Amino acid sequence: MTEPVDSGRAVVIGLGLIGGSIALGLKEQGLRVSGLDVDHSRAEEALRLGMIDAIGDDLSAELVIVCVPAAAVVAIVGEVLATEDRSPQVIVTDVCGVKMPLSGAIHDVRFIGGHPMAGSEQLGLDGARADLFVGATWVLTPSPTTDATRYAKLSSIVSKLGAMPLALDAADHDRLVAVVSHVPHLLAATLMHRAVIGAASDGALLQLAAGGFRDMTRVAAGDPAIWPELCAANAVAITATLDQVIGDLHELRDMVSAGDRSGLERFLTASSTARRALPAKQELPKSLVLLKVVVTDRPGILADVTTVASDLQVNVVDLQIAHSVEGGAGVLQLTIDEVRSQDLRRALVERGYRCTLEALA
Amino acid sequence: MTEPVDSGRAVVIGLGLIGGSIALGLKEQGLRVSGLDVDHSRAEEALRLGMIDAIGDDLSAELVIVCVPAAAVVAIVGEVLATEDRSPQVIVTDVCGVKMPLSGAIHDVRFIGGHPMAGSEQLGLDGARADLFVGATWVLTPSPTTDATRYAKLSSIVSKLGAMPLALDAADHDRLVAVVSHVPHLLAATLMHRAVIGAASDGALLQLAAGGFRDMTRVAAGDPAIWPELCAANAVAITATLDQVIGDLHELRDMVSAGDRSGLERFLTASSTARRALPAKQELPKSLVLLKVVVTDRPGILADVTTVASDLQVNVVDLQIAHSVEGGAGVLQLTIDEVRSQDLRRALVERGYRCTLEALA
Numbered sequence: 001m002t003e004p005v006d007s008g009r010a011v012v013i014g015l016g017l018i019g020g021s022i023a024l025g026l027k028e029q030g031l032r033v034s035g036l037d038v039d040h041s042r043a044e045e046a047l048r049l050g051m052i053d054a055i056g057d058d059l060s061a062e063l064v065i066v067c068v069p070a071a072a073v074v075a076i077v078g079e080v081l082a083t084e085d086r087s088p089q090v091i092v093t094d095v096c097g098v099k100m101p102l103s104g105a106i107h108d109v110r111f112i113g114g115h116p117m118a119g120s121e122q123l124g125l126d127g128a129r130a131d132l133f134v135g136a137t138w139v140l141t142p143s144p145t146t147d148a149t150r151y152a153k154l155s156s157i158v159s160k161l162g163a164m165p166l167a168l169d170a171a172d173h174d175r176l177v178a179v180v181s182h183v184p185h186l187l188a189a190t191l192m193h194r195a196v197i198g199a200a201s202d203g204a205l206l207q208l209a210a211g212g213f214r215d216m217t218r219v220a221a222g223d224p225a226i227w228p229e230l231c232a233a234n235a236v237a238i239t240a241t242l243d244q245v246i247g248d249l250h251e252l253r254d255m256v257s258a259g260d261r262s263g264l265e266r267f268l269t270a271s272s273t274a275r276r277a278l279p280a281k282q283e284l285p286k287s288l289v290l291l292k293v294v295v296t297d298r299p300g301i302l303a304d305v306t307t308v309a310s311d312l313q314v315n316v317v318d319l320q321i322a323h324s325v326e327g328g329a330g331v332l333q334l335t336i337d338e339v340r341s342q343d344l345r346r347a348l349v350e351r352g353y354r355c356t357l358e359a360l361a
Numbered sequence: 362m363t364e365p366v367d368s369g370r371a372v373v374i375g376l377g378l379i380g381g382s383i384a385l386g387l388k389e390q391g392l393r394v395s396g397l398d399v400d401h402s403r404a405e406e407a408l409r410l411g412m413i414d415a416i417g418d419d420l421s422a423e424l425v426i427v428c429v430p431a432a433a434v435v436a437i438v439g440e441v442l443a444t445e446d447r448s449p450q451v452i453v454t455d456v457c458g459v460k461m462p463l464s465g466a467i468h469d470v471r472f473i474g475g476h477p478m479a480g481s482e483q484l485g486l487d488g489a490r491a492d493l494f495v496g497a498t499w500v501l502t503p504s505p506t507t508d509a510t511r512y513a514k515l516s517s518i519v520s521k522l523g524a525m526p527l528a529l530d531a532a533d534h535d536r537l538v539a540v541v542s543h544v545p546h547l548l549a550a551t552l553m554h555r556a557v558i559g560a561a562s563d564g565a566l567l568q569l570a571a572g573g574f575r576d577m578t579r580v581a582a583g584d585p586a587i588w589p590e591l592c593a594a595n596a597v598a599i600t601a602t603l604d605q606v607i608g609d610l611h612e613l614r615d616m617v618s619a620g621d622r623s624g625l626e627r628f629l630t631a632s633s634t635a636r637r638a639l640p641a642k643q644e645l646p647k648s649l650v651l652l653k654v655v656v657t658d659r660p661g662i663l664a665d666v667t668t669v670a671s672d673l674q675v676n677v678v679d680l681q682i683a684h685s686v687e688g689g690a691g692v693l694q695l696t697i698d699e700v701r702s703q704d705l706r707r708a709l710v711e712r713g714y715r716c717t718l719e720a721l722a
Contacts, residue, residue: 117571137568166568176566179559180574186617187548188577189632190609194602196635198540204671205537206639207498207527210478212580213541214639216549219573221636224629228622235617241555242614246607248551253603256547256596261589268585271550274557275582278567278575310565 004153004160007087008032009061013076015046017223018095018116019067020128023051025161026063028130034058038068045125062087063157065114066094070229074105081108091150097177097226098233099141103170112154113141113170115177116163119222134162141170142307144300148321148332151302155319164315167306178237182230183245186238188220285315285337291345293332294354295321305332305348314344335360365514365521368448369393370422374437376407378584379456379477380428381489384412386522387424389491395419399429406486423448424518426475427455431590435466442469452511458538458587459594460502464531473515474502474531476538477524480583495523502531503668505661509682509693512663516680525676528667539598543591544606547599549581646676646698652706654693655715656682666693666709675705696721 008031012023015037023033023046035052037043043055064086068076073096080092093114094102102113118136138158142151155165168176195213199205231238255263295301309316318335336344341357348355369392373384376398384394384407396413398404404416425447429437434457441453454475455463463474479497499519503512516526529537552574560566592599616624656662670677679696697705702718709716 117569119571119573136571139569164568166565168565172563172565173569176559176563176569179555180566180569181571183555184552184574184577186610186613187552188573188636189629190606190613191545191548192632192636193609193628194540194544194605196631198537202533202537202672203674204527204529204533205541207525207671207674208478208500208534208537208541209639210480210497210542212480212549213545215576215579216545217632217636217639218576220629220632222633224626224633227629228625231617231625232620232622235620239614239618242610242617244555245551246610246614248554249547249603249607249610252547252551253600253607256592256603257600259593259596261593264589264592265585267554268550268581268588270557271553271578271581272583272585275549275553275578278570278578310568311563313564313568 004156005031005062006089007060007062009034009058010063010065011035011058011061012052012065012067013080014038014067014069015042015051016067016124017119017127017132019065020046020051020125021118021130021132022065022067022095022161024128024130025133026157027051027053029160031063032058034061038072042125049125051125051128057083059083059085060087062089062091063154064090064092066092068094069226070096070098070101070233074101077102077106077111081106081110091154093140093154096233097181097230099139099170099173101233103141103143107145109145109147110150112146112151114154114158115139115141115173116158117181118163131162133158136163137166138163139166139168139173140306141173142167142303143170144303146302148295148302148330149323151306152319152321155316159318165319167303167310167316169303169307172307174234175237178234178241182234182238183241185219185222185227186231186242187245188217192217192220285317285339287338288317288335288360289338289341290358290360291334291336291341291348292356292358293334293348295330295332301353302332304351305334305353308347308351309334309336309344312340312344312347314340365517366392366423367450368421368423370395370419371424371426372396372419372422373413373426373428374441375399375428375430376403376412377428377485378480378488378493380426381407381412381486382479382491382493383426383428383456383522385489385491386494387518388412388414390521392424393419395422399433403486410486412486412489418444420444420446421448423450423452424515425451425453427453429455430587431457431459431462431594435462438463438467438472442467442471452515454501454515457594458542458591460500460531460534462594464502464504468506470506470508471511473507473512475515475519476500476502476534477519478542479524492523494519497524498527499524500527500529500534501667502534503528503664504531505664507663509656509663509691510684512667513680513682516677520679526680528664528671528677530664530668533668535595536598539595539602543595543599544602546580546583546588547592547603548606549578553578553581646678646700648699649678649696649721650699650702651719651721652695652697652702652709653717653719654695654709656691656693662714663693665712666695666714669708669712670695670697670705673701673705673708675701
């Protein structure tokens, strides 16, 4: 594996929970990390706590991670890319929970969107930990113009922070996080809202709040400040999912009201079975194989191959690009779990790729 | 403290997760426990596992705990009470998650409704543990005709199983559990339902399901078989709460759709603050005092005093009844947390009770 950041220098912009944790993780990897924050006192605190090595930008850095709130991310990424004299190899990425605004506004081969699916109820620098991302899924959103070399390097950086990179189309990401993150957060806040109203007229309510209620409302304790912007940025997917959930709840309400026991049992059994099938955590692959895909001049190969792998739930453990002597062509080498490797090979052959599966040397 | 079960014998009817756990807990207290189940092989397994000492009823038992599903509980409690030659001191209780059907159907001084707020995703006898109730709230539903001596004994039994007894009016209980348990369960099942539909068209969805989603859907894994009956038995409160939640979600949907950031931030900040204020677990009282209430012939004193305490969030650690020589009169002695003890005393005096607060001997 080549070193993903040859200069050994990185910049983290925005030193909150995620930015602080990334800075700590990169420093543990031996990188020299510069950091900035719109709140200069926060940058000073990060420096004092040893989370960053210096305050400010670093034009020689080959990695710039923008960890600012959703409302600011497009502007800041734009500024970073517009700064002259950056390293020609620079990779710019972000951690925003909604990807479409960036993919719509930023068309620069140096930028690849990202979203680590990790967090904490502890806010800001106090919650920052180098191991925040261990075992977490870290979405990367390659586009048809994404540079395969940069993608391979960024994927390796994410892996070294302990996370599992997962390639997704930006629009797919936004639609899916509405279901697994944004709407659940709104539901948790709604439950807590109802409990507060109930407790106001009956003090015993909160004494009845057992483990299940606590589990369901835990995410509602998270930083409320980040959510209005996330909701605004992902309004279409969130309202669509909310409409579906409201529709489901109407159906359930009618079943309860009508005493439709068999309808309720069907619905609840299906959900119970599905929840039991959800693995407690991502399983690490037992046996790895190497999938080689010939990269031609056809655009979008990197995005296509990696998102097909994600859709088939094939975990890409490592990704390398071996360039041929001619520019543009080469071989994409994906280290993947053996389990669904033949499915992925077949899917890629059907899409017209030349590819082979090999045992790992 | 007098021994709550003088005969040292108890009967548990229905040997599932809750019944099995109660049987184990009572045996740990040194009681001889007989057990029955409509599925005789289950009773045999409980006997083989040492959860019960004998299969069958025990007319000499002074405690009968009915742990059958909601659909059967009224009939079984009725049968238990109708059996001739029971111990004259017998206390009959149940563990059903909805209390109004029982309180409407059973009018017998020997019966006091109960609901331990504990559970497990493990179903049946496999999940049974003597410590399942440690730290849990165990609701008791005294009525105006409840016998104070029996209530005091049952409260003590619940405490010895590690739970904290909480007196609630049956109708209040049902209204409150709709908010903190029944509707949250339906929301968790709905989220899981949406995730299953999303995952069918996009395999990556479940890889995005991070800790928050797992927390929110955990209860959906519980036994789906018990829920249709609970929903039917508590249909009025559940549909009312679902209507309120649907109304809240409509408001949130409109705020998201309109980009109303300040409205969203207000709503989410209030929920975040409330969730952060929810104690991680019930706090044990630091200092205890004794509240003595004179019991006259006025009916409903026990139910009134204990539910006023619950409403003021006063934890009743122990409850005794000292009878005077005349029948019916006596002194109710509540061992309570000092913190809100003066509030409780004042509330009871306002309601016309004669009561005093004393330091514990």
